[in-house]
Amino acid sequence: MGEVRLRVLYFAAAREAAGVESEEVSLEEEGTDDRGTPYATTEALEELLLGRYPKLKDIFRTVVLAVNMDYVDKGARVKLAPGDEVALIPPIGGG
Amino acid sequence: MGEVRLRVLYFAAAREAAGVESEEVSLEEEGTDDRGTPYATTEALEELLLGRYPKLKDIFRTVVLAVNMDYVDKGARVKLAPGDEVALIPPIGGG
Amino acid sequence: MSSQVSGDSTESVHVEVVAEGRLSLDRAVDWVECPRSGAIATFSGVVRDNSDGRQVDHLDYEAYVPMAVKVMRSIGERIVKERGVSKIFMAHRVGRLQVKEPAVVIAVSAPHRAEAIGASRLAIDELKLQVPIFKKEVFVDGSHWKSNRP
């Protein structure tokens, strides 16, 4: 089976819960798209991160993902390709 | 009969029509109020000014009076006491 | 206040009619700033280079100054009292103004943005309706008094 390597960024409360700012993460390929590129999913990524960083659980309900700087609807299952950048975005407080 | 002396101010288009910036105007007393002070009326004042400055007629429809810095509703008949300040206010254009 | 400025100032309302010099937005903002107000909204009315398609050379503003100050102050006081605003600053220029020069500057501070922005809109709307200030638009080919009312 192939591997999907991703870059994961942690902000604010997510960084404090995970204790890390950014890291490379590798997920198992769940299939390949029509151009043969392997993909994984945000669902698998969430499972991995929650397992790896238990403290994330407390705040995960309020964390939204952004894939390549586009928000992903909470709970939506989105495909992830090698090299994608996924950010964990806690509640925002700008302005 | 008594006399009611007023100070009349002309602004913008009213000044240009009347050709004067401010002047003392004297009106005939139309009566005295309960404290015995003689009064005239805005109606009499308008008649006097329209007679004196024919060019005012063209713009008078759009001119509003202010007595002692309080607007008078267009066409309202208001008493004027000696020493009152009456301003001719053409359409305003501030801001 | 310098001879060029007629105005009035209370703890939360400052108004002025200024005969010369460029109105300062910074000064307006500094005046309304207060630690408990997190939102500051401002509005500037700036001389445009055209009006109804005609090319403007400059504007001449004139005011019934003491009444203008009086009305501006009553607008400010009502806004502070009724709109949850902390402080309001209103300044209007009279005399000759060139294109791009500010004719009016309004600043409002409030604890939250809705009150600050809403009040700045109300302040400029009321000013244009009530304050005895007169605007002569001078074009390259003539001039006329311009009313706020269509």
Next chain:
Amino acid sequence: MSSQVSGDSTESVHVEVVAEGRLSLDRAVDWVECPRSGAIATFSGVVRDNSDGRQVDHLDYEAYVPMAVKVMRSIGERIVKERGVSKIFMAHRVGRLQVKEPAVVIAVSAPHRAEAIGASRLAIDELKLQVPIFKKEVFVDGSHWKSNRP
């Protein structure tokens, strides 16, 4: 742009995330000024000395900077396209801010006041809803991340 500023600029939209120094309202207004726009509205979000009754010592802002710039720019572009606005400038500070320092400055120019003021309100509302910037309120006795959503 200096190393302290990440941003993006088109002819009518300028956005920036600034790591250091005080945001300048004058700079924002100068940027949006244009001869055919007679109305300039601004909004500044300033650090308050209290939040929900607790005394604030300072704020720490953090941002997913490239995405913040991207989202601010798309907000600006939509406002120019849909709201009859001539130009819009949006700047947000990150890093440590003291009380009374501006965290965000927005300026909008338009031919008329309704569009300018309306757009400044829309811009700050959208920014607070969408832009990935995070606010940590540091009190004299503790701190917490503060969300815009109640």
